[in-house]
Amino acid sequence: MASQDRVVHPVIGPGHTFASVTDKISSIVLTTKTPIGWFVGFGIAFSLFMVFLATVSYLLVKGVGIWGVNVPVGWGFDIINFVWWIGIGHAGTLISAILLLLRQQWRTSINRFAEAMTLFAVACAGMYPILHMGRPWVGAYWLMPYPNTMGLWPNFKSPLVWDVFAVSTYATVSLLFWYVGLIPDLATLRDRAANRTVKIVYGFFAVGWRGSARHWANYEMAYLILAALSTPLVLSVHTVVSFDFAVGVIPGWHATIFPPYFVAGAIYAGFAMVLTLAIPLRKAYGLEDFITLRHIENMAKVMLATSLIVAYGYLMEAFMAWYSGNSYERFMMWNRMAGPYGWSYWALIFCNVIVINTLWIKALRTNVVYLFFISLVVSVGMWLERFVIIVTSLHRDFLPSSWGNYRGTIFDWSMFIGTIGLFLTLFFLFIRFLPTISIFEMRTLVPAAQPAEDKQ
Amino acid sequence: MSRPELYGLLAEFHSPEEIVKAAEAVHAAGYRKVDAYTPYPMEDVLDALHLHKTHVPKLALAGGLLGLAGGWALQYWASVIEYPMNIGGRPFNSWPAFIVPTFETTVLGAAFATVFGMLLLNGFPQPYHPVFNVKSFATASRDRFFLCIESRDPKFDRAMTRELLRGLGASEVSEVEP
Numbered sequence: 001m002a003s004q005d006r007v008v009h010p011v012i013g014p015g016h017t018f019a020s021v022t023d024k025i026s027s028i029v030l031t032t033k034t035p036i037g038w039f040v041g042f043g044i045a046f047s048l049f050m051v052f053l054a055t056v057s058y059l060l061v062k063g064v065g066i067w068g069v070n071v072p073v074g075w076g077f078d079i080i081n082f083v084w085w086i087g088i089g090h091a092g093t094l095i096s097a098i099l100l101l102l103r104q105q106w107r108t109s110i111n112r113f114a115e116a117m118t119l120f121a122v123a124c125a126g127m128y129p130i131l132h133m134g135r136p137w138v139g140a141y142w143l144m145p146y147p148n149t150m151g152l153w154p155n156f157k158s159p160l161v162w163d164v165f166a167v168s169t170y171a172t173v174s175l176l177f178w179y180v181g182l183i184p185d186l187a188t189l190r191d192r193a194a195n196r197t198v199k200i201v202y203g204f205f206a207v208g209w210r211g212s213a214r215h216w217a218n219y220e221m222a223y224l225i226l227a228a229l230s231t232p233l234v235l236s237v238h239t240v241v242s243f244d245f246a247v248g249v250i251p252g253w254h255a256t257i258f259p260p261y262f263v264a265g266a267i268y269a270g271f272a273m274v275l276t277l278a279i280p281l282r283k284a285y286g287l288e289d290f291i292t293l294r295h296i297e298n299m300a301k302v303m304l305a306t307s308l309i310v311a312y313g314y315l316m317e318a319f320m321a322w323y324s325g326n327s328y329e330r331f332m333m334w335n336r337m338a339g340p341y342g343w344s345y346w347a348l349i350f351c352n353v354i355v356i357n358t359l360w361i362k363a364l365r366t367n368v369v370y371l372f373f374i375s376l377v378v379s380v381g382m383w384l385e386r387f388v389i390i391v392t393s394l395h396r397d398f399l400p401s402s403w404g405n406y407r408g409t410i411f412d413w414s415m416f417i418g419t420i421g422l423f424l425t426l427f428f429l430f431i432r433f434l435p436t437i438s439i440f441e442m443r444t445l446v447p448a449a450q451p452a453e454d455k456q
Numbered sequence: 457m458s459r460p461e462l463y464g465l466l467a468e469f470h471s472p473e474e475i476v477k478a479a480e481a482v483h484a485a486g487y488r489k490v491d492a493y494t495p496y497p498m499e500d501v502l503d504a505l506h507l508h509k510t511h512v513p514k515l516a517l518a519g520g521l522l523g524l525a526g527g528w529a530l531q532y533w534a535s536v537i538e539y540p541m542n543i544g545g546r547p548f549n550s551w552p553a554f555i556v557p558t559f560e561t562t563v564l565g566a567a568f569a570t571v572f573g574m575l576l577l578n579g580f581p582q583p584y585h586p587v588f589n590v591k592s593f594a595t596a597s598r599d600r601f602f603l604c605i606e607s608r609d610p611k612f613d614r615a616m617t618r619e620l621l622r623g624l625g626a627s628e629v630s631e632v633e634p
Contacts, residue, residue, distance in 0.1 A: 018495060018599035145534055153534035157543055157553040165560040173567045180571055184496075184597070191594040207575065208582035211596050213479075213492040213501050215578045220497050221512040222574035226567060229516075233563045240556060443496040443599075449472060 009297070011106050012445045013289025021290075021442045025435050026185075026192050028285055037284055038432060045424035052418025055411055056131060064134045066411040073394045073406035078132040080386040081416050083241055084269070085125035085423075086167065087262075087382065090234055091270020092118025093174060096181070097230035100223075106298050108445060109290040112438045113281065113430070114274050115178045120426040121273070122171045124419040129164070131415075159243035166240040173233055177226045180219075183209050184440040238266040245389065251332040252393030255320065261313030265382060268306035268352075271299050272378035277427065279372045281436065290437055293366050300365045303378065307356040310385075314353065328398060336392040340405060344388050351381025463586035463634040464489075464606040465617050466593065467626035472498060475601035478624040479504035482603065485620060489609035493587065493602040515573030516566045523565020527558040590630045604632065 012021075059066060069076040092114040099107035133139030141148045143164045154161045187209035190202040209215070242262035245253035275296070282291040321333035336345050355377050359365045396403045408416075430436070443449060469475045475492060479501050482490055492501045502508050535541070536548040546553075575581075587593050587604060596602050603626075605617050614631075621629045 022495075022598045145530060151539065153539040155541065155543060156531045156535050156557060157546060157550050159556075162556040162560075165557040169560040169564045172564060176567055176571045180574070188495075188597040191597045203583075207580040208585060209580070209597075210585060210587060210593075211493045211495060212578075213494065213498075213505055213507050216494070216497040217502055217507050218510045218512050218574045218577050221510045222516075222570050225512060225516045225570045229563050229567050229570070233560075236556075236559060236563075243556075440496045449496065 009292045009294035011108065011292060011294055012442070013292065016289065016446050017448060018443050018446055021446055022188060022192075022439055024287075025290075025437050025439045025442065026189055028431070029189060029433060029435055030193055030198070034432065035284070038428065042425070042428040042432075045421055045428050048417055048421025049425045050421070051414050052421050055414045055418050056127075058411065059131060059415070060135075064132060066409065068407050068409045068412055070404070070406075072397065072402050072404045073391055075390050075394065076406055077408045077412035077416060078128045079244075080383065080390055081419065082125050082128035083262075083386045084383050085121045085128075085419065086241060087238060087266035087269045088273045088379075089118040089121035089125070089170075089174070089270065090238060090263070090266035091274050092116070092121075093170075093177075093230050093234040094267055094270065095274070096177060097227040097234065100227045101231060105445065106295050108441045109287075109437050110274065110278060110295055110299075111441070112178075112181065112434075113277065113436045115174065115181065116427065116430045116434075116436075117270075117273060117277060118174050119171070119178060120423050120430075122167065122174065123426065124423050126167065126171065127419055127422070129167075159240065159247045162240045163244055166237045170233060170237045173226070173230055177230060180223060180226060181438060182434065183207065183219075184211065185435045185438060187211070188439055189435070235263055238263045245393075250393050250397055251321075251326070251328040252317075252336065252389065255317065257313055257316050257320070261310065261316075264306045264309035264313065265385060268303060268310055269379060269382035271303045271306070272375040272382070275299055275303070275371055275375040276379065279368050279375075281431070283368075285431075285436075287437065290442060293368075296368060296371060297362075297366050300359050300371055300374075303375075304356060304359045304365075307352060307378075311353045314349065331396070332393060335396050336388060339392065339396065341388065341392045341395070344384050345392070348381055348384040348388055351377050352385060355381075461634070462607045462614070463589075463632040464604050464609075464612070465614070465621060466587060466590050466602055466604045466630045466632050467621040467624070468592060468595075468628045468630070469601040469603065469625065470627055472500075472601060474625050475603060476500040476504055478603050478621070478626070481624055482605065482620070486611050487605050487609050487617075489606035489612070491604050491606075493593070493596040493604065495597055495599060495601070511577060512570060512574050515577075516570040519569020519573070520562050520566030522569075524558060524562040526565065527561025528554060530561075531557060586632050586634050589633045592628065592630070 067076060067078065069078070092111075095107050095114045096111040096118075100111075129143075130136045133142070140146070141150065141152050142154060143161065145154050154164075183206060186202050186206035190199055190206045193199040193202060239259040239262065242258035246255060246258040248254060278291055278296070278299075282288050318333055321329040324330075336342070355374065359374065364370050391406050395406055467478065469478060472494075475494065476498070479490070479492055483505055490505055492498075492505060494501060531554045532549060535550070535554075540548045587596075587602070592600070593602065603621070605612060605621070607614075611617075618629050
């Protein structure tokens with residue numbers, strides 16, 4: 001290998017000080033002049049969110065019959081989108097928790113907005129299980145154990161109930177983690193805000209943080225423990241999601257490879273979404289010094305690595321279908337590749353296995369425009385993966401007399417597009433009102449902070 | 457009860473090296489009611505002031521154990537005592553199936569205990585604190601490092617302590633009103 005082209009990009013641009021890092025990031029929030037681009041983006045996102053609200057209103061009036069689900073495909077867009085969104089969330093926790101425990105410095109500038117992405121993605125995911133009940137205010141007793149007048153309790157032997165516990169715990173812990181990370185930065189915003197009302201609002205949420213050494217000692221320990229708790233938690237979430245399928249007896253679902261294969265897919269999809277958000281964000285706000293090519297390239301490498309695990313999963317599914325000698329399994333795989341939904345299988349292979357391998361080439365891996373495009377392809381691919389797993393497994397199971405086809409209706413699509421609107425609306429609000437990059441953690445990367453650490 | 461006229465003396469430093477040196481010197485001089493205010497967590501300052509003790513891990517463990525016991529008890533009580541249901545001939549107490557929700561409630565309990573324990577141990581929410589009376593203290597969340605010696609420290613003496621802090625290279629030493 002020629003050593004001259006091995007350029008290692010720094011995790012922070014040259015020449016930064018404590019003050020410059022603080023001022024740059026906090027000025028995005030505290031400026032009185034909101035960029036026009038923000039209004040345009042927020043307007044589009046909010047319009048899509050309106051589509052969501054309209055669809056949900058109609059859904060609550062008419063019931064889930066407006067969706068395309070029916071016998072034999074009883075799980076359609078609702079669960080496809082649920083799994084898609086929850087998977088996207090996983091990258092946020094991976095960056096904030098697992099990379100913290102592994103002492104990866106490059107996590108620092110991307111963890112805050114990746115965690116926000118997690119929260120918003122989980123919020124979008126949560127819409128589907130809640131709304132698929134049709135009358136959520138009636139159906140809560142199926143999911144949550146609470147003393148109801150009917151004396152009914154959930155069936156704790158069901159993976160669907162496990163899922164409720166896993167996802168609600170995940171959402172809560174992610175919120176706590178995110179908020180704890182924000183406290184010192186909220187104090188910075190409080191101290192720097194010129195407007196009294198703004199000062200009070202940020203001050204309220206900063207709970208009186210003043211950077212005391214006694215507080216930092218407790219804070220650092222709490223942050224570390226939260227990371228240690230989130231690490232097994234995030235792995236458990238997609239594992240439990242995969243149990244929703246793997247515990248069923250349907251060919252194409254009943255496979256022990258599902259948990260690791262789902263977790264890898266979740267991280268893959270999540271990093272794609274982080275790139276989709278990071279690339280325009282750093283350009284729009286001039287954050288190239290903080291989200292450097294090092295971050296971009298590392299994320300591309302994680303995507304490439306997880307794509308290989310996912311590809312192994314696809315290969316093993318096909319191999320096990322053949323090797324099992326089970327005629328239903330063999331038919332399922334043949335039907336998946338050459339049946340009426342064969343196009344979706346091959347599109348999935350194209351998006352998730354073939355295109356991604358171009359990232360072995362360094363020039364493409366560090367080309368942000370190309371990566372942005374790839375990240376969108378991966379998001380589509382991961383959506384197709386869930387579509388393939390759910391629809392092709394259900395639409396032709398054991399008895400040919402009960403076969404049928406499935407397609408999403410306009411309301412399935414409008415609800416999916418609507419949750420993208422919800423996600424982007426929340427994200428635009430986040431960019432405007434909270435620091436997108438962790439300011440206090442960026443201060444630890446500044447050259448001036450290094451000698452004090454090295455003396456140890 | 458009359459309030460003390462002075463909370464303490466607050467010294468401002470411009471670099472991480474200075475605050476570490478100052479914290480070490482102040483501790484060596486025998487002051488114990490000392491706190492440092494830094495814009496990011498600094499291990500060296502914690503070492504210098506001997507502030508590494510934290511009770512957060514114990515609280516996290518307690519919260520986790522509570523979540524574990526509570527989650528398990530909920531499932532056992534609902535599935536065996538309150539609402540026994542024959543599902544596929546499985547035993548009412550299907551403990552392997554209860555592991556997953558129990559794991560989740562354990563994590564949840566530990567996370568709540570960690571976060572709220574940390575906030576409580578730090579005395580939050582705390583809308584008022586004397587150090588905020590010093591105008592320049594707003595930069596503690598930006599790029600300045602502060603060291604505060606409280607007046608209730610037995611060794612505290614307005615003139616001598618000020619002299620000590622000055623000698624450690626503080627750019628400014630302010631009196632903190634209570």
